[in-house]
Structure formats: structure tokens, C-alpha cells
Amino acid sequence: MTDLQRHPAAALDVPALVARARAAAGPDGSLPVGDVVTWDTFPFEPDGLRLRELDDPVVPEPQRSDEDAGTCARCARPDERFAWTDDAWRVSAPDSVSVPSVILDRRAHGDLGDLDDEAAADLGRMIVRVERALAAVPGVGRVHVQRWGDGNGHLHVFFSARPAGMLQLRGLVMPLWTLHLPALPDDEWAAIVASVVARLDAGRT
Ligand SMILES: [Zn+2]
Numbered sequence: 001m002t003d004l005q006r007h008p009a010a011a012l013d014v015p016a017l018v019a020r021a022r023a024a025a026g027p028d029g030s031l032p033v034g035d036v037v038t039w040d041t042f043p044f045e046p047d048g049l050r051l052r053e054l055d056d057p058v059v060p061e062p063q064r065s066d067e068d069a070g071t072c073a074r075c076a077r078p079d080e081r082f083a084w085t086d087d088a089w090r091v092s093a094p095d096s097v098s099v100p101s102v103i104l105d106r107r108a109h110g111d112l113g114d115l116d117d118e119a120a121a122d123l124g125r126m127i128v129r130v131e132r133a134l135a136a137v138p139g140v141g142r143v144h145v146q147r148w149g150d151g152n153g154h155l156h157v158f159f160s161a162r163p164a165g166m167l168q169l170r171g172l173v174m175p176l177w178t179l180h181l182p183a184l185p186d187d188e189w190a191a192i193v194a195s196v197v198a199r200l201d202a203g204r205t
Contacts, residue, residue, distance in 0.1 A: 067153035098181035133199035
């Protein structure tokens with residue numbers, strides 16, 4: 001008997017999860033603020049901070065953008081709008097960023113779970129290539145790789161470079177910091193993008 005046959009009824013009981021959380025909330029409906037606010041990396045002053053009350057689950061969830069291949073804006077985007085492309089992958093660089101950040105798109109429509117084994121292996125290779133290209137830029141301390149997938153149905157992976165020595169930006173709080181830091185100068189960012197593109201070109205097989 002396989003593990004799957006042994007656990008045929010496995011399911012996440014979301015209403016029960018929300019009910020447990022609400023039962024654990026204080027009289028103001030808010031869960032206690034956790035130790036995260038004491039982390040050296042936490043971007044906000046903790047005084048007066050409180051968690052929002054949990055909303056009811058929305059089922060079915062609203063459609064994401066670009067779920068359908070026929071109307072997908074990511075598929076329709078011409079190669080000229082990307083910093084680097086090959087037969088299967090396209091890398092874009094936002095016009096304005098506070099830390100060096102690029103996005104890897106799969107050329108073919110589909111989400112992460114749609115990849116066959118060959119495409120999945122190829123994605124792994126591309127993630128490593130983009131990470132290396134961004135990490136090689138002087139001043140980059142570490143490269144964070146994120147795939148969220150809540151807003152858009154066409155697979156794309158975010159790469160964000162943590163500036164060297166900026167230890168407050170370590171880990172999961174970096175996206176919150178990057179929303180508040182000023183934009184890089186255009187010429188500095190353009191040179192970094194050119195360097196990443198050159199390294200991706202050099203790694204082309
Ligand atoms: Zn698409």
C-alpha cells in the first residue's frame with residue numbers, strides 16, 4: 001500500500017484553521033504580535049503594532065491575471081521588452097528598482113505545476129544561472145529567489161539581490177524593505193542589467 005492510499009482523506013480544513021486562529025485572538029480580535037517584531041531585521045518599529053483580523057476565506061478564489069494562454073499578457077509580451085531571451089526562457093528587468101531585481105519568465109504558457117520533468121530540470125538550471133549572474137555583481141551580498149504565484153497564472157520567478165553588508169535585509173523581510181528604499185540611479189541599474197545579460201549570454205549552451 002502506498003502512502004497516498006494510506007491517507008486518502010488528507011485535506012486542509014481551512015474553516016477550522018480560521019476558527020482556531022480567531023479563538024486564539026484577544027478581546028480586540030487580534031492575534032498577539034509574535035517575536036518577529038524583535039528581530040534585528042524587522043523593518044518596522046514594534047510600538048503600537050497589531051495584527052489585522054483574519055478575513056473569511058474566499059472560495060472559490062478570484063481568478064489571477066493571465067490564467068488563460070489565449071489572453072495571457074506575459075505570453076504576448078514581445079522579446080524586445082525583455083533584457084535576455086532564449087528559446088525557452090526570458091529575463092526581464094524592471095525600469096526602476098531599489099535593489100537589483102530581475103524576473104525569469106518561461107516562454108511557454110503555464111504555471112509551476114504544469115512543468116514536465118524536462119522543463120522542471122531546465123527551470124532548475126536557469127534559476128542557478130540567473131542567481132550566479134546577479135550574485136557576480138560587485139556589491140551584491142546574496143541573491144534571494146522567490147516564486148509567489150498568487151497574482152498571475154504564467155510562471156515567473158523573482159530574483160532580488162541583497163546589498164552586501166546590509167544585514168537588516170536578510171531573509172523574508174527583504175521584500176518589505178525594498179518597498180521603502182529609494183530607486184537605484186538609472187545608469188547604475190542599467191550597467192548591472194548589462195552585466196547580468198553578459199553573464200547569461202556567456203552561459204548559453
Ligand atoms: Zn502566458
